[in-house]
Amino acid sequence: MAKKRVIAAMSGGVDSCVAASMLCEQGFEVIGVTMKLHECSDTGTSPSCCGVDGILKAAAAAAKLGMRHYVYDCVKDFEELILKPSWEEYANGRTPSPCLHCNEKVKFGLLMKFADELNADYIATGHYSRIQTDENGVTCLMRGLDANKDQSYFLAGLTTDQLKRILFPLGEMTKPQVREYARIHDIPSAESPESQDACLVGTFGSFSEMLRHRFKGEPKKGIVVDEEGKKIAPHEGIHRFTVGQRRGLNLNTHKTYWVKGIRAEDSTVVVTDKSDNVQGRGLTADGMVTAYEYADGQTVPCQAQVRYRQKPAKAVYTSLGGGNGRVDFIEPVSAIAPGQAVVIYDGEKVLGRGRIITSY
Numbered sequence: 173m174a175k176k177r178v179i180a181a182m183s184g185g186v187d188s189c190v191a192a193s194m195l196c197e198q199g200f201e202v203i204g205v206t207m208k209l210h211e212c213s214d215t216g217t218s219p220s221c222c223g224v225d226g227i228l229k230a231a232a233a234a235a236k237l238g239m240r241h242y243v244y245d246c247v248k249d250f251e252e253l254i255l256k257p258s259w260e261e262y263a264n265g266r267t268p269s270p271c272l273h274c275n276e277k278v279k280f281g282l283l284m285k286f287a288d289e290l291n292a293d294y295i296a297t298g299h300y301s302r303i304q305t306d307e308n309g310v311t312c313l314m315r316g317l318d319a320n321k322d323q324s325y326f327l328a329g330l331t332t333d334q335l336k337r338i339l340f341p342l343g344e345m346t347k348p349q350v351r352e353y354a355r356i357h358d359i360p361s362a363e364s365p366e367s368q369d370a371c372l373v374g375t376f377g378s379f380s381e382m383l384r385h386r387f388k389g390e391p392k393k394g395i396v397v398d399e400e401g402k403k404i405a406p407h408e409g410i411h412r413f414t415v416g417q418r419r420g421l422n423l424n425t426h427k428t429y430w431v432k433g434i435r436a437e438d439s440t441v442v443v444t445d446k447s448d449n450v451q452g453r454g455l456t457a458d459g460m461v462t463a464y465e466y467a468d469g470q471t472v473p474c475q476a477q478v479r480y481r482q483k484p485a486k487a488v489y490t491s492l493g494g495g496n497g498r499v500d501f502i503e504p505v506s507a508i509a510p511g512q513a514v515v516i517y518d519g520e521k522v523l524g525r526g527r528i529i530t531s532y
Contacts, residue, residue: 206244
Protein backbone atom coordinates (compact mmCIF):
# COMPACT_ATOMS: atom_id res chain seq x y z
CA MET A 173 0.00 0.00 0.00
CA ALA A 174 1.38 3.39 -1.03
CA LYS A 175 2.29 5.82 1.67
CA LYS A 176 0.12 8.89 2.17
CA ARG A 177 1.91 11.95 0.78
CA VAL A 178 2.21 15.09 2.92
CA ILE A 179 3.47 18.53 1.97
CA ALA A 180 5.23 19.92 5.05
CA ALA A 181 5.57 23.72 5.18
CA MET A 182 9.10 24.33 6.45
CA SER A 183 10.17 27.82 7.45
CA GLY A 184 13.49 26.53 8.75
CA GLY A 185 12.46 27.06 12.38
CA VAL A 186 12.43 24.32 14.97
CA ASP A 187 8.63 23.89 14.96
CA SER A 188 8.19 23.19 11.26
CA CYS A 189 11.30 20.98 11.11
CA VAL A 190 10.15 18.89 14.07
CA ALA A 191 6.68 18.56 12.51
CA ALA A 192 8.24 17.22 9.30
CA SER A 193 10.44 14.79 11.22
CA MET A 194 7.49 13.45 13.21
CA LEU A 195 5.52 12.81 10.04
CA CYS A 196 8.44 10.87 8.58
CA GLU A 197 8.49 8.74 11.73
CA GLN A 198 4.76 8.14 11.38
CA GLY A 199 5.28 6.58 7.97
CA PHE A 200 4.17 9.37 5.64
CA GLU A 201 5.95 10.30 2.44
CA VAL A 202 6.92 13.85 3.35
CA ILE A 203 7.93 16.59 0.92
CA GLY A 204 9.28 19.79 2.42
CA VAL A 205 8.22 23.14 0.97
CA THR A 206 9.60 26.52 1.98
CA MET A 207 7.48 29.44 0.85
CA LYS A 208 9.52 32.40 -0.38
CA LEU A 209 7.48 35.46 0.54
CA HIS A 210 9.80 38.35 -0.30
CA GLU A 211 13.09 39.27 -1.93
CA CYS A 212 16.33 40.02 -0.11
CA SER A 213 16.51 43.31 -2.03
CA ASP A 214 13.21 44.60 -0.60
CA THR A 215 13.82 48.09 0.71
CA GLY A 216 14.33 48.28 4.42
CA THR A 217 14.80 44.60 5.10
CA SER A 218 17.67 43.01 6.92
CA PRO A 219 19.30 39.75 5.74
CA SER A 220 17.51 37.78 8.47
CA CYS A 221 14.14 38.93 7.13
CA CYS A 222 14.63 37.91 3.51
CA GLY A 223 14.16 34.22 4.12
CA VAL A 224 17.56 32.96 2.85
CA ASP A 225 18.60 31.74 6.29
CA GLY A 226 15.27 29.97 6.74
CA ILE A 227 15.48 28.36 3.31
CA LEU A 228 18.98 27.03 4.05
CA LYS A 229 17.93 25.64 7.44
CA ALA A 230 14.85 24.01 5.97
CA ALA A 231 16.89 22.48 3.15
CA ALA A 232 19.42 21.15 5.67
CA ALA A 233 16.70 19.59 7.80
CA ALA A 234 15.02 18.04 4.75
CA ALA A 235 18.35 16.58 3.57
CA LYS A 236 18.97 15.07 7.00
CA LEU A 237 15.50 13.49 6.93
CA GLY A 238 15.96 12.20 3.38
CA MET A 239 13.10 14.32 2.03
CA ARG A 240 12.60 16.15 -1.20
CA HIS A 241 12.59 19.92 -0.63
CA TYR A 242 11.16 22.72 -2.79
CA VAL A 243 11.24 26.50 -2.57
CA TYR A 244 7.84 27.85 -3.61
CA ASP A 245 7.99 31.41 -4.93
CA CYS A 246 5.02 33.33 -3.50
CA VAL A 247 6.55 36.82 -3.60
CA LYS A 248 3.96 38.43 -5.89
CA ASP A 249 1.06 36.65 -4.23
CA PHE A 250 2.24 37.72 -0.77
CA GLU A 251 2.45 41.32 -1.92
CA GLU A 252 -1.00 41.36 -3.53
CA LEU A 253 -2.86 39.21 -1.02
CA ILE A 254 -1.28 40.35 2.26
CA LEU A 255 0.95 43.42 2.11
CA LYS A 256 -1.12 45.68 -0.13
CA PRO A 257 -4.44 45.04 1.69
CA SER A 258 -2.63 45.57 5.00
CA TRP A 259 -1.47 49.02 3.90
CA GLU A 260 -4.99 49.88 2.74
CA GLU A 261 -6.30 49.00 6.20
CA TYR A 262 -3.68 51.15 7.95
CA ALA A 263 -4.30 54.02 5.53
CA ASN A 264 -7.98 53.96 6.49
CA GLY A 265 -7.43 54.01 10.23
CA ARG A 266 -7.82 50.29 10.83
CA THR A 267 -5.37 47.71 12.21
CA PRO A 268 -4.98 44.66 9.93
CA SER A 269 -4.33 41.04 10.90
CA PRO A 270 -1.64 40.12 8.34
CA CYS A 271 -0.56 36.88 10.04
CA LEU A 272 -4.13 35.57 10.09
CA HIS A 273 -4.70 36.38 6.44
CA CYS A 274 -1.30 35.03 5.44
CA ASN A 275 -2.25 31.70 6.99
CA GLU A 276 -5.60 31.60 5.23
CA LYS A 277 -4.65 32.92 1.80
CA VAL A 278 -1.00 31.95 1.42
CA LYS A 279 0.15 29.19 3.77
CA PHE A 280 -3.08 27.21 3.55
CA GLY A 281 -4.40 28.68 0.33
CA LEU A 282 -1.58 28.67 -2.20
CA LEU A 283 0.11 25.76 -0.45
CA MET A 284 -3.02 23.65 -0.88
CA LYS A 285 -2.89 24.31 -4.63
CA PHE A 286 0.77 23.33 -4.69
CA ALA A 287 -0.11 20.15 -2.80
CA ASP A 288 -2.62 19.32 -5.52
CA GLU A 289 0.07 19.75 -8.17
CA LEU A 290 2.23 17.25 -6.29
CA ASN A 291 -0.71 14.86 -5.76
CA ALA A 292 -0.39 15.17 -1.99
CA ASP A 293 -3.06 13.93 0.40
CA TYR A 294 -2.33 16.43 3.17
CA ILE A 295 -0.42 19.56 4.05
CA ALA A 296 1.19 19.99 7.46
CA THR A 297 2.70 22.83 9.47
CA GLY A 298 4.34 23.37 12.84
CA HIS A 299 1.44 25.35 14.30
CA TYR A 300 0.36 24.65 17.86
CA SER A 301 -3.26 23.75 17.17
CA ARG A 302 -5.33 20.59 16.90
CA ILE A 303 -8.03 19.25 14.59
CA GLN A 304 -10.85 17.05 15.84
CA THR A 305 -14.12 15.66 14.53
CA ASP A 306 -17.10 16.38 16.78
CA GLU A 307 -20.04 14.13 17.63
CA ASN A 308 -21.88 15.37 14.51
CA GLY A 309 -19.01 14.53 12.18
CA VAL A 310 -17.92 18.17 11.74
CA THR A 311 -14.17 18.71 11.46
CA CYS A 312 -13.21 21.50 13.87
CA LEU A 313 -10.13 23.50 14.77
CA MET A 314 -9.10 23.22 18.43
CA ARG A 315 -6.69 25.10 20.66
CA GLY A 316 -3.19 23.65 20.99
CA LEU A 317 -2.35 21.78 24.18
CA ASP A 318 0.34 24.34 25.09
CA ALA A 319 -1.68 27.39 26.18
CA ASN A 320 1.41 29.59 25.88
CA LYS A 321 1.89 28.66 22.23
CA ASP A 322 -1.71 28.06 21.06
CA GLN A 323 -2.07 29.54 17.56
CA SER A 324 -5.73 28.81 16.90
CA TYR A 325 -6.47 32.56 16.85
CA PHE A 326 -4.38 32.94 13.67
CA LEU A 327 -5.90 29.82 12.06
CA ALA A 328 -9.53 30.45 12.89
CA GLY A 329 -10.58 31.26 9.33
CA LEU A 330 -9.67 27.86 7.93
CA THR A 331 -12.70 26.12 6.47
CA THR A 332 -13.94 22.65 7.30
CA ASP A 333 -12.85 21.41 3.86
CA GLN A 334 -9.35 22.78 4.42
CA LEU A 335 -9.08 21.27 7.90
CA LYS A 336 -9.82 17.80 6.51
CA ARG A 337 -6.55 17.98 4.58
CA ILE A 338 -4.35 19.56 7.26
CA LEU A 339 -2.12 17.94 9.89
CA PHE A 340 -0.77 19.68 12.99
CA PRO A 341 1.78 17.26 14.48
CA LEU A 342 2.68 19.63 17.35
CA GLY A 343 -0.87 20.18 18.58
CA GLU A 344 -0.48 17.81 21.53
CA MET A 345 3.02 19.02 22.46
CA THR A 346 4.55 21.85 24.47
CA LYS A 347 7.39 24.03 23.21
CA PRO A 348 9.93 22.49 25.63
CA GLN A 349 8.96 19.04 24.34
CA VAL A 350 9.48 20.19 20.75
CA ARG A 351 12.93 21.56 21.54
CA GLU A 352 13.87 18.35 23.34
CA TYR A 353 12.69 16.28 20.36
CA ALA A 354 14.84 18.44 18.07
CA ARG A 355 17.93 17.95 20.26
CA ILE A 356 17.45 14.18 20.49
CA HIS A 357 17.00 13.89 16.73
CA ASP A 358 19.82 16.33 15.99
CA ILE A 359 17.62 18.65 13.92
CA PRO A 360 19.72 21.62 12.66
CA SER A 361 17.30 24.28 13.95
CA ALA A 362 16.96 22.82 17.48
CA GLU A 363 18.19 26.04 19.13
CA SER A 364 16.72 28.51 16.64
CA PRO A 365 15.17 31.59 18.32
CA GLU A 366 11.44 32.25 18.18
CA SER A 367 10.30 33.70 14.86
CA GLN A 368 8.81 37.18 14.69
CA ASP A 369 5.32 37.80 13.37
CA ALA A 370 5.97 40.99 11.39
CA CYS A 371 7.64 40.52 8.01
CA LEU A 372 9.86 43.15 6.36
CA VAL A 373 9.91 45.69 9.21
CA GLY A 374 13.61 46.27 8.63
CA THR A 375 14.94 49.79 9.19
CA PHE A 376 11.51 51.46 9.28
CA GLY A 377 10.78 50.47 12.87
CA SER A 378 7.17 49.43 12.32
CA PHE A 379 5.19 47.25 9.95
CA SER A 380 2.84 50.11 9.03
CA GLU A 381 5.66 52.50 8.18
CA MET A 382 7.39 49.85 6.07
CA LEU A 383 4.15 49.36 4.14
CA ARG A 384 3.72 53.10 3.59
CA HIS A 385 7.17 53.32 2.01
CA ARG A 386 6.66 50.14 0.01
CA PHE A 387 3.44 51.36 -1.58
CA LYS A 388 4.48 55.04 -1.68
CA GLY A 389 1.52 56.03 0.44
CA GLU A 390 0.98 59.60 1.53
CA PRO A 391 0.66 59.77 5.33
CA LYS A 392 -2.72 61.08 6.45
CA LYS A 393 -1.44 63.66 8.89
CA GLY A 394 -3.76 65.32 11.35
CA ILE A 395 -4.21 66.13 15.00
CA VAL A 396 -4.53 64.22 18.24
CA VAL A 397 -7.42 65.40 20.41
CA ASP A 398 -8.82 64.41 23.78
CA GLU A 399 -12.36 63.17 24.32
CA GLU A 400 -13.67 66.75 24.49
CA GLY A 401 -12.05 67.60 21.17
CA LYS A 402 -9.22 69.67 22.66
CA LYS A 403 -6.10 69.62 20.49
CA ILE A 404 -3.13 67.92 22.13
CA ALA A 405 -0.58 67.58 19.32
CA PRO A 406 -0.18 67.10 15.57
CA HIS A 407 0.60 63.62 14.28
CA GLU A 408 2.45 62.22 11.27
CA GLY A 409 -0.18 59.80 9.99
CA ILE A 410 -3.10 57.72 11.23
CA HIS A 411 -1.30 54.55 10.09
CA ARG A 412 0.95 54.97 13.13
CA PHE A 413 -1.88 54.39 15.61
CA THR A 414 -4.14 51.59 16.78
CA VAL A 415 -7.01 51.55 19.26
CA GLY A 416 -5.74 50.83 22.77
CA GLN A 417 -2.20 52.00 22.01
CA ARG A 418 -0.37 53.65 24.91
CA ARG A 419 3.31 53.66 23.95
CA GLY A 420 4.90 55.65 21.15
CA LEU A 421 2.21 58.33 20.89
CA ASN A 422 4.83 61.14 20.91
CA LEU A 423 2.48 63.66 22.52
CA ASN A 424 5.18 65.56 24.42
CA THR A 425 3.25 65.40 27.67
CA HIS A 426 3.81 63.78 31.05
CA LYS A 427 0.22 62.58 31.07
CA THR A 428 -0.53 58.98 30.04
CA TYR A 429 -2.97 58.60 27.17
CA TRP A 430 -4.53 55.69 25.30
CA VAL A 431 -5.87 55.77 21.73
CA LYS A 432 -9.65 55.58 21.93
CA GLY A 433 -10.54 55.99 18.27
CA ILE A 434 -9.27 56.92 14.81
CA ARG A 435 -11.35 59.07 12.44
CA ALA A 436 -10.09 58.38 8.94
CA GLU A 437 -12.41 60.97 7.38
CA ASP A 438 -10.52 63.88 8.96
CA SER A 439 -7.32 62.10 10.08
CA THR A 440 -8.06 62.72 13.74
CA VAL A 441 -6.81 60.47 16.53
CA VAL A 442 -8.89 60.59 19.71
CA VAL A 443 -7.14 59.77 22.99
CA THR A 444 -8.23 59.38 26.58
CA ASP A 445 -6.38 59.58 29.88
CA LYS A 446 -8.69 56.98 31.43
CA SER A 447 -7.88 53.36 30.52
CA ASP A 448 -11.47 52.29 31.22
CA ASN A 449 -12.59 54.50 28.33
CA VAL A 450 -10.95 52.23 25.76
CA GLN A 451 -13.17 49.35 26.83
CA GLY A 452 -16.16 48.21 24.80
CA ARG A 453 -19.20 46.03 25.41
CA GLY A 454 -19.50 44.67 21.90
CA LEU A 455 -18.58 44.73 18.24
CA THR A 456 -19.82 44.04 14.73
CA ALA A 457 -17.83 41.99 12.26
CA ASP A 458 -17.89 41.04 8.60
CA GLY A 459 -16.28 38.21 6.67
CA MET A 460 -17.40 35.69 9.27
CA VAL A 461 -16.19 32.14 8.69
CA THR A 462 -17.88 29.68 11.06
CA ALA A 463 -17.56 25.96 11.76
CA TYR A 464 -21.34 25.59 11.83
CA GLU A 465 -24.18 27.19 9.90
CA TYR A 466 -26.18 29.68 11.96
CA ALA A 467 -29.58 31.07 11.03
CA ASP A 468 -29.99 34.84 10.79
CA GLY A 469 -30.59 36.16 14.29
CA GLN A 470 -29.41 32.97 15.98
CA THR A 471 -27.49 33.58 19.20
CA VAL A 472 -24.64 31.40 20.47
CA PRO A 473 -23.01 31.60 23.94
CA CYS A 474 -19.26 31.64 23.45
CA GLN A 475 -15.93 33.05 24.52
CA ALA A 476 -14.30 35.63 22.27
CA GLN A 477 -10.85 37.11 21.67
CA VAL A 478 -10.11 40.36 19.88
CA ARG A 479 -6.32 39.96 20.16
CA TYR A 480 -3.97 37.00 20.06
CA ARG A 481 -2.78 37.18 23.66
CA GLN A 482 -6.08 38.29 25.16
CA LYS A 483 -7.72 36.10 27.77
CA PRO A 484 -10.96 34.68 26.30
CA ALA A 485 -13.98 36.73 27.42
CA LYS A 486 -17.49 35.40 27.90
CA ALA A 487 -19.79 36.66 25.17
CA VAL A 488 -22.81 36.00 22.99
CA TYR A 489 -22.43 35.76 19.23
CA THR A 490 -25.37 36.75 17.01
CA SER A 491 -25.44 35.80 13.34
CA LEU A 492 -26.59 38.74 11.22
CA GLY A 493 -26.52 36.92 7.88
CA GLY A 494 -24.42 37.58 4.80
CA GLY A 495 -21.18 36.84 6.60
CA ASN A 496 -21.88 39.48 9.24
CA GLY A 497 -22.12 38.99 12.99
CA ARG A 498 -22.25 40.72 16.35
CA VAL A 499 -20.43 39.87 19.56
CA ASP A 500 -21.74 41.16 22.89
CA PHE A 501 -19.44 40.73 25.87
CA ILE A 502 -20.71 39.92 29.35
CA GLU A 503 -18.04 42.21 30.81
CA PRO A 504 -16.30 45.10 28.99
CA VAL A 505 -13.25 44.23 26.90
CA SER A 506 -10.30 46.54 26.31
CA ALA A 507 -9.04 47.85 22.96
CA ILE A 508 -11.43 46.48 20.36
CA ALA A 509 -9.61 47.64 17.22
CA PRO A 510 -11.40 47.84 13.84
CA GLY A 511 -9.56 45.74 11.26
CA GLN A 512 -8.39 43.16 13.77
CA ALA A 513 -9.87 39.67 13.98
CA VAL A 514 -12.45 38.54 16.49
CA VAL A 515 -12.36 34.79 17.11
CA ILE A 516 -15.16 33.00 18.91
CA TYR A 517 -14.71 29.76 20.85
CA ASP A 518 -16.69 27.10 22.63
CA GLY A 519 -14.10 26.10 25.21
CA GLU A 520 -11.21 24.62 23.21
CA LYS A 521 -13.17 24.57 19.95
CA VAL A 522 -13.00 27.39 17.39
CA LEU A 523 -16.49 28.43 16.27
CA GLY A 524 -15.39 31.09 13.81
CA ARG A 525 -13.69 34.39 13.06
CA GLY A 526 -14.48 37.73 11.46
CA ARG A 527 -13.02 41.19 10.87
CA ILE A 528 -13.99 43.82 13.41
CA ILE A 529 -15.87 46.70 11.77
CA THR A 530 -17.20 48.72 14.72
CA SER A 531 -17.14 48.57 18.50
CA TYR A 532 -19.51 50.02 21.08
